[in-house]
Structures are given as C-alpha cells and as structure tokens.
Amino acid sequence: MTVEDFKTEGGKIRIRPARRSDEAALADLAYRSYKDRFFNDAVTDRLGGSLKVFPELIPDDENGTGQNRAFFAAYWAEAIEKLDEKNGFLCYVAEFIADGEMTGCIRGFVKGYGGALEKDLFEIYEKENTRRKSEKLTDDFNKSAAKKAPVDLPQAEKIAELGSLYIDPACRKTGIGKVLTQRWAREMWARGYMAMVTRCYKENNSQRFFEKSGAELFSDCPIPQQFNTASGKRGNLTLPGETLFWSVAQLKALATPVNAAAPQTNRVPQQRNAARRNG
Numbered sequence: 001m002t003v004e005d006f007k008t009e010g011g012k013i014r015i016r017p018a019r020r021s022d023e024a025a026l027a028d029l030a031y032r033s034y035k036d037r038f039f040n041d042a043v044t045d046r047l048g049g050s051l052k053v054f055p056e057l058i059p060d061d062e063n064g065t066g067q068n069r070a071f072f073a074a075y076w077a078e079a080i081e082k083l084d085e086k087n088g089f090l091c092y093v094a095e096f097i098a099d100g101e102m103t104g105c106i107r108g109f110v111k112g113y114g115g116a117l118e119k120d121l122f123e124i125y126e127k128e129n130t131r132r133k134s135e136k137l138t139d140d141f142n143k144s145a146a147k148k149a150p151v152d153l154p155q156a157e158k159i160a161e162l163g164s165l166y167i168d169p170a171c172r173k174t175g176i177g178k179v180l181t182q183r184w185a186r187e188m189w190a191r192g193y194m195a196m197v198t199r200c201y202k203e204n205n206s207q208r209f210f211e212k213s214g215a216e217l218f219s220d221c222p223i224p225q226q227f228n229t230a231s232g233k234r235g236n237l238t239l240p241g242e243t244l245f246w247s248v249a250q251l252k253a254l255a256t257p258v259n260a261a262a263p264q265t266n267r268v269p270q271q272r273n274a275a276r277r278n279g
Contacts, residue, residue, distance in 0.1 A: 004183065006263060011098040013176065013263050015183050018091035018109065020080050025106045026091070027076035029166055031069050035059050036169040038201075043169075049203040056237055057227050064228055071228045079111075090114055092183050094176045094263070107171045110180040112163035114191065121221070122156040125197070125243070128219035129153050151218065152247055154195050160188035160251075162198040165206070175263035181213055182257055185246070189255035196246040196254075199223055201239055214254050215244035 004015040018026065036043055039058060044050035051057050059068040082089035091111040097104035132150040153159075162184055167177050188196055199221050200207050207217065223241035226234050246254060 004179075006179065008096075008263065011096060011101070011104070013107070013179070014095045014097055014104070015092055015179060016095065018080075018083060018093050018111075020083060022093060022106060023076050023080045024073075026080070026093070026109060027069075027073045029106055029109065029168060030076070030164075031059075031072040033166040033169060034067065034072070047205045049201055049205065051201070051239075054225075054237060054239065056229075056235055057225065063230065064232070065230055067225075067227050071226075086114075088114060090184075090187065092180060092187070094180055108165070108167040108176040108180055110162065110165045110184045112161050112184070114160075116157035117159045117161060117197070119156070121161075121197075122159070124219060124221055125153060125159075125245075151216075151245055152195070154248070158192070158194040160191070160193035160196040162196060177209065178213070179263055181210075182254060185251055185254040186256070189251060193251070194248045196251045198244050199241045200244065201241050207242065207244060210244045213246075214250040215246045216250075218243045218245035 003017075006013045006015070037047075038044065038049060038051040041050070044052075056066065058066045059071075060066045061068045061070070064070055079089055079091075083091065089111070090113065091109055093106045094108040095104045096107050129150050132148055162181070165177055165180060167174075185196065196215075197218070198210060198215070200210070201223060211217065219242070221241050221243040223239045225237045225239055227237065229235045
C-alpha cells in the first residue's frame with residue numbers, strides 16, 4: 001500500500017496506511033469530529049443531522065456515558081489490532097507534515113473492512129434491486145425515475161464497503177475528504193472489487209459529498225450503534241440510515257481521477273497539538 005504526498009503551503013499532506021502507533025491520534029480525531037458534527041448545535045443547525053434525538057448517544061465524559069471519549073478510545077484499542085489481518089481492518093490517514101518536520105498531525109482518515117459484504121446488508125440491497133426491476137419506468141428522461149433504475153449488483157464478495165470518513169472539524173471543506181475517498185476507491189479497485197457502498201445517517205449532509213464523488217442514493221438501511229451505559233456496559237441502538245452505491249463504472253472513475261487536486265491545506269491549521277504527538 002503506497003504513500004502519496006501532496007505539496008502544499010508550509011509543507012505537505014501525506015496519505016498513508018494507518019499504523020498501530022496512530023491509535024491515540026485516531027481515537028482523538030474520531031471523537032472530536034463525531035462530537036462536533038452530530039452534537040454541536042451550531043453545526044447541526046446549519047447542516048442538520050443532530051443525533052441529540054438519541055439521548056443514549058450523547059457524549060458525556062464526566063459520567064462516562066454515550067459515545068464519549070472513552071468509547072472511541074476502547075473502539076480504537078480493539079480496531080488497531082486488526083490492521084495486520086488479511087482482508088481485515090483497513091485505514092488510510094491524511095497527515096499534515098510541516099516543512100522540515102519528519103512526522104505531522106493526522107487531519108483526517110477513512111476506514112472500513114475488507115472481505116465479503118455482510119449477508120444481512122447484501123440481502124437488503126438484493127431486495128431493493130428486485131423492487132426496482134419490478135417497477136416499470138414511465139419516463140427514461142425523468143431524473144427521479146432514473147434514480148430508481150436497478151443497479152448492476154455484483155456478488156457480495158465483490159462489493160467493498162467504505163465504513164467511515166472522519167475529518168478534523170477545523171479542516172472541513174479543504175479537499176482532504178475527497179483525496180481520502182479517492183485513495184480508498186483505488187485500493188478497493190486494485191483488490192478486485194466491482195462496486196462499493198457506504199452508509200450514512202438520514203439527514204446527514206455527507207450524502208451530498210458522496211453523490212458528488214459518483215455514488216447514487218440506493219436504499220434505506222439500518223445502522224447499528226453502540227454506546228457506553230451508566231452501568232459501564234455497552235448498549236445497542238439502531239439508527240435510520242441510507243446507502244449510497246458506486247457501480248463498477250462509478251468506482252473505476254473514482255479510483256482513477258483524471259486530475260487529482262491537492263487538498264487546500266493553506267486552510268489546514270498547522271499548529272502543534274496533542275494529536276500531532278501521536279501522529
């Protein structure tokens with residue numbers, strides 16, 4: 001798995017595979033990004049998608065409940081051990097490295113798992129495709145009808161899944177998310193996958209981001225979530241979600257961009273911080 005460097009003002013953005021030594025930085029970034037995006041009123045009032053409607057998920061570091069900092073730390077302690085497993089956990093990070101520095105600060109990452117798509121998810125996609133095939137489209141030039149057309153759904157073992165994309169709250173809209181998504185698609189394409197899916201919460205504006213990258217909104221899909229309870233155990237919750245789908249042509253196009261633009265890292269904060277020391 002190769003490393004890619006993008007020159008930028010004051011240094012470079014390096015796209016590289018995650019390392020075990022990134023554990024603390026990834027947990028910190030995931031927590032800050034998730035909390036800001038879904039529990040920050042100023043952000044959710046503008047973008048929608050607040051998860052405060054699910055009080056069990058609200059991060060509470062003082063009481064140790066919800067999807068708090070300790071929850072993300074525990075997740076990454078387990079996930080990072082799977083990095084070396086064949087067809088297991090995969091993760092790419094975007095690391096800003098200032099001129100003259102050897103290491104930098106992780107500003108974003110994309111993660112998911114290799115191997116065949118889970119059976120229950122594949123059955124949801126098969127059912128939706130069957131429904132689409134059974135419906136006669138009355139107007140081939142109608143945009144809304146076209147989105148209901150059946151997709152070329154390969155076998156489960158040929159469908160890659162992009163699990164999550166996290167960007168530092170200070171670095172959104174800098175192009176880092178686009179570069180990471182393209183890098184993930186290239187890795188999946190190189191591994192022989194013929195389609196790709198990702199799941200988003202309903203009302204999450206990341207749907208528009210993935211649609212711009214070539215995906216189409218495909219089907220409703222539940223998203224299981226865990227959280228820390230007051231008793232110290234894990235609780236379970238299912239959130240309403242939607243699936244976005246890249247066909248073979250869409251995945252190939254995403255994996256082979258004509259002009260891969262460098263992230264707009266003149267807008268990326270360059271100061272040292274705790275996450276940098278773990279980068």
